[in-house]
Amino acid sequence: MAKARETEQAVKPNVFMRIGLFIKQIIDELRKVVSPTSKELFAWSFAVFVFVLFLMLIVTGMDLGLGKLTLWIFG
Incomplete structure (x- = not known):
């Protein structure tokens, strides 16, 4: 069991390495x-x-278009 720990520690480098x-x-x-x-x-x-x-042009156009559509639907 001790031999398994030694090989495990030898394989895994420490945190600084x-x-x-x-x-x-x-x-x-x-x-x-x-x-x-x-x-x-x-x-x-x-x-x-x-x-x-x-x-920006696409978003502005969508904003204006959807705003007008909303005003037209809900008056």
Whole structure:
């Protein structure tokens, strides 16, 4: 029974080793990140801006349309 505990503890690293491994893995993943060029950043920012404006127009149109429909139904 004591031998089973020894192998179990040997396999499972302590909490500080796990935290260290986690931080190492984060740093390894961050090294893979590629920053966009200024041209790409502008293009994506413009695309997001246009998309948000489009969604705002849709929501505004639905709000006005449903408001008028509600007024027409309930007077």
